[in-house]
Amino acid sequence: MATPQEIFKALSAIPSYSGATILPNSTDSTLNIQVSYSQRDLERNVRRKFTRTVVASVAEKSIPLILNGPSVDTGDAIAQLTSPSGALSVTLRSVAGEKKKHFVEIWADGSILHLLETTALHDDFYADSTFGTLEWSKDESKIVYVAERKKTEDAVEKYNYKPDWGETFTGKREPALVVVNLDNFEVKVLDRLDGDTSPGQAIFSHDSKSLIFTGYLRNPQFFGIVYCQNRLTGLYQVNVDGSGFKHLTPTLKSARSPRLSADGSTLVFLSNTVNGPHASCAKLLKLDIASGKVSTVVDIVRKPEAATGFPGLYIDQLPRDTWVSASKIFVSSSYRSRKTLLSIDVHSGAIEELTPASQYPGATSVLFANSKWVLTTYSTPTEPWILILGRIEFEKNNIDLKVKFFSLENSKVEKAKTYYQPHSWSIVHKIPGQLDSLEAIFIEPFKSNPSAQVSSAVSGVKPPLVIFPHGGPHSGFAAEFSILNLVLVGLGFAVANVNFTGSLGYGQDSVEALVGRVGELDVNECLAVRDHILSSGVVDTERTVVTGGSHGGFLSAHLLAKDPTGFKAAVLRNPVTDIPAMANITDITDWCYAVNDLPFDMEAPPTATISSPEVFKRLRAASPMEHVEKVTAPSLLLIGAGDRRVPPSQGFSWWQARQNKIKKDQSHGVNRIQVFEGTGHALDSVEAESNSAYSLGNFLVEFTRVDHPSVPASTAAGQEEAAVGRQGEGGRGAFI
Secondary structure, eight states: OHHHHHHHHHTTTOOEEEEEOOOOOOOOOOOEEEEEEEEEEETTTTEEEEEEEEEOOTTTOOEEEEEEOOEEEEEEEEEEEEEETTOOEEEEEEEEEOOOOOEEEEEETTTTEEEOOTTTTTTEESSSSOOOOOOEEEEEEEEEEEEOOOOOOOOTTTGGGOOOOTOOTTTOOOEEEEEEETTTTTTEEEEOOOOTTTEEEEEEEETTSSEEEEEEEOOOOOOOOTTTOOEEEEEEEEEESOOEEEESSOOOOOOOEEEOOTTTTEEEEOOOOOSSSSSBBBBBEEEEETTTTEEEEEHHHHHSSSSSSOOOOOOOSSSSSSSSSSSSEEEEEEEETEEEEEETTTTOOOEEEEEEETTTTSSEEEEEESEEEEEEEETTTTTTEEEEEEEEEOOOOOOOOOEEEEEEEEEOHHHHHHHTTTOOOEEEOOOOOOOOOOOOEEEESSTTOOOHTSSSSSOOSSOEEEEEEESSSOOOSSSOOHHHHHHHHHHHOOEEEOOOOOTSSOOOHOOOOOTTTTTTTHHHHHHHHHHHHHHHHOOOOOOOEHHHHHHHHHHHHHHHHHHHTTTEEEEEESOOHHHHHHHTTTOOOOHHHHHHTTTOOOSOOOOSSSOOOHHHHHHHHHHGGGGGGGGOOEEEEEEETSSSSOOOOHHHHHHHHHHHHHHTTTOOOOEEEEEEEOOOOOOHHHHHHHHHHHHHHHHHHHOOSSSSOOOOOTTTGGGGTOOOOOTTTTSSOOOO
């Protein structure tokens, strides 16, 4: 009988891929592939980063011969990049101490060629997917990156309030473009840009004389930026000396993620609807560099033509290396409950799925692509990430192509296999009476080994069911490897990751169908998934629990009130509980309006939020706090003390309301709360992630465990319909 700690520790030994690239010194027959990984270090409570070189011998039409080099811990390196020729590489490094120091290192032939300290010029480097930048110019004479502009030390000005970019960007206020000139080793922080624009994702123009970048508008107000594709953005260009600033997409309110073709003629980028849902179906656009003309490559898809048809593009950022020819790019995108690899012709707009569901039912993410090769990762809910190499073969017309895939490496952590190999998964869909946009990824424990279920932490002949809706609400679950899911499954739970209407990957109509119906449509669909699975006979109908974070926590709280006796326990992670109370203190005030179908214009935000009783009533009616007195099931709240997205007061107030009700009724209700310092909305510090998983697993086991199942461990699969002997609320005492 495994504990949450044992399962999490074993699965944490599996590294995940954070990047991969084929180095320029590769040949037609031998590929030198630099792979970047991350891994949780549970002893030090840090996420370790390391790289290694994978050498693949790729004789034509044969299976590659793979040689793996040793792993190298990258330590305090923030970002690294090899130059186009392969002769040089650059490392951005921040060194902790009494005063943090920042360095730019230029490497050649395995040693440091130049070491430039930049501490006096700027503050922290940006290495995130929103602002983060590290690029070489084509002629290798310059490097560009983004760093926080140096804070003033003026005795008066240093106290002036300056807003920041919200969740995950606390203290990050002024990203600045920084250009390193390798002819004279000058490091220049470019001046502030016109129009209160914060730069990110910068690339060099084809002639290396200017920079093209995404500009995030911060006037009149900073809005939280992470996970938000609906922000006011544009593409801009500026010379490397900071002169000649110009707007490349003045007719668009949304333009981001610029990627330039190899010949410098075409720039592709993404655009989403501004205001409204934070994520939605994206347009892929292109800009002709010579004429400045912008045209659509792939438009928004309102509704797929068939149940399995192309649903549109759902991409936060394009891959750094996305072009495979003068007319083709590769991207990965949500596709219902999957993530798949797509080839897009930028001239015709034709789209081809390269990893169809029949062969790749899980999640494929592209890491790198060029004219001959593509590198992706692939996983499923019961198979860890593997690294895949694809050989690109163009037809004689040099337009049509096919890709042959090979597995380069997979997990070799033997002790972890016990916690994913015995389990199975499927997609639950076509639920009677429900919209086609409702699906769930259903993971079953020990399906072929009933005795393992009986001896699991929760015991019983059939597994209890965990209803697990995602956050957002405009995001989604993909059929991919998840440690948290597998902790629950390893304890003996069946898990349903619910993609309710409004999830990404089902068409823009589905995204918009949830607007104005949060707390109603999504709640009812979670109940529909529960009832459908319960009716199938594969889970214990008397042991259902619920968990979710953010909007998933919002739904969990609603579910507890809507069906007070239908759930044995619940764990809510940073839940939204009181929308009007959140509106003034979150970094995404617009969200409170948008999901409730109320107008909010980021170009002209209201001078005061919740300015009318009607608005307050509308937001309150959609909030779980409106119904908290109906909740009776044992609940545990897990709160990130540094959460800027759903501030801790949301969880605290719901917990306190429950405490007051328990005291008023003089009942023995269970209502617990844990707070994790030093982490935010995602609870993603190693300490918070691991300990919250332990608490979540232990709590749900405590209220679902069958101490004395009436059916012996030797029960055959054909006899599983026998009644389960249960004691009260699932046993005596907590499972620790």
